[in-house]
Amino acid sequence: MIYTYVCGAMGAYNIEFKNGVYDDASLYQLRHEVAELFYAQTTHQLRFKLGYDLEKKHYGFEDEVERRNQPQVSLIGSRTGFVTTFATTDVFLIEAPSTSLLEILVTEKPALVLSDERGLRLRPEILRLLRKRVAIAPDPEAFTQAIDSLLRDGFVGPLWQGVHASNRELFEAFTRTGGRPGLENITAFLTKTLSQRT
């Protein structure tokens, strides 16, 4: 199976979200640990989807993945559109609830999301809908354990109970309004405002 690990924002972009456990060093440590789980087996592949030109920072980890050049772990560069990875991904691993999470909701691919209340608190109505669609790991340790378990046993365990990859309730709730496409809504709204200059 091919796993796509969606790396969260780092540096200046992460600052506003970097609450507690989500400092850059902790996220990097987590990526190292997840990579090691994949290096230790030969059946599954992991692709780190980078963003924000992370590879240009040369923090060390990305260079090492390139240097090791093993089939289990690879990188997808920042300049490659995230959406282009959808077709070839079997499972998404998401480091933090974000725009990428919203985007993968259009697929019917399973996803494991790290959502730690020490760093990011989700609104209750979002959490309720999210639980129906993705498995949620409440802390980094649970996240790596769940990945380890996925590699060994597949989609078993309490994190996956009640999760349906085809559930699109959250996506609907988050993006739809009145059933009309967004483009039409915006055009109609702008047209209405054309005459409002006072």
Place this chain on the structure above:
Amino acid sequence: MSREVLLAFSKEDAELAREYPGRVFAWTPPAVHALRKARVDFKTLSDIQLEKKFWGYDHVDLLCRFENWCSGIDRLLQDEIPELKAMNVRPFAYKLLAMRKVFFQYLNDYKKLKYVSEFYQSPLCYRAGPETEYLDQFASLGEFTIPLRCLNPESRASLPLGAIGHWYQEHGFIKQVGKFMLRDRKVKRLSDFLRALIGNRLGSKRPAILVINRGYDSDEIMRRMREQVGVDTIFWEDCVRIPSRPLIFNSASIQKRIFQEMKNHPWTVADGVDFLPFFEPLIRSTLEFDVRRLLEISHAFLEFDRKFRFSVVFAAAASTEGEAIFDQCDRLGIPTTLNLHGGSVGVYRDFAPMPAISTGYKRAQNSFYLVYSDLMKSYCDEVKAISPAYGMENVAVGSPQLDRLWEQFR
């Protein structure tokens, strides 16, 4: 054995850590990598943060305080520079979104220092270098109480700009002031621009929309507006820069006033520590560069509006330049719309949305923040109810970008 905890920032720190007799804490990603490689035992923040409690901030509350700080400085600027007052130009408010990251960086790192110190119940030490320059700044604050020692103070950098200055140089300046650009993909748009200009000269009655910045399907939205509604779309980046009269003011004396009057403001104070000195480079740069530019932008916009008489001003994303233009729109009664993008607003409990800083808008009902859905709007409405900086009307319109994805994968 040393009781001090070594804060590791770099590859060189990892080398030092090999021989270090005390405990080691990895502060940065390069340190994590290097320490792992050197097989040094270390911890990161997530290893030591065992309590299951929220560690973040109430962003809405923080933003309210920040907005109050920016407004205070802007009032002071308008007091000193009549040209700003005449046009209600508010440089610091326009830069709020860009600047808040700077403060979060300090607040986060300060909290992190405090947490690490408390967790280990030990003093902290670090090696001087480019990565730790801002720790030097922390340590130099008179009120600073966390035990923090530089291992090699003789090597401390004496740079004129602090970490804020570097960050600001990288991210904070306005990149351009509406340059006239003619690149391949813009030829089509240029023809729209010229057509609108010529049509305007010939007395065309077509309404015009000014597009401040692009992205998130804004090109498609504007194509529809042109083809289906018959409007002219003018892109701000195509507008020729109009130099305005030189602005003369005494930057040093204004800066002095800011530091006197904004001392101990709730925005820059955390845990009794006033971080205002850290903002000196940012305040200085804003005074030296941005005040003039933002006034110039405001003048240029008025000039273009006289030419095209815009019906609506549209922005695909919030920006410093856009905030300046939105303010002038409010003065002139031009409706403004700002598109939300991204999937964070409305998901988190503590993350404030980022509409234009519309404090004091006279016609806030004519200023619109276009959000994805009713679910998101409900959150934005909650924030609006308690934030003085949030005057824009929230309107749920969906997302063309996510609609496209939906069509592709359903």
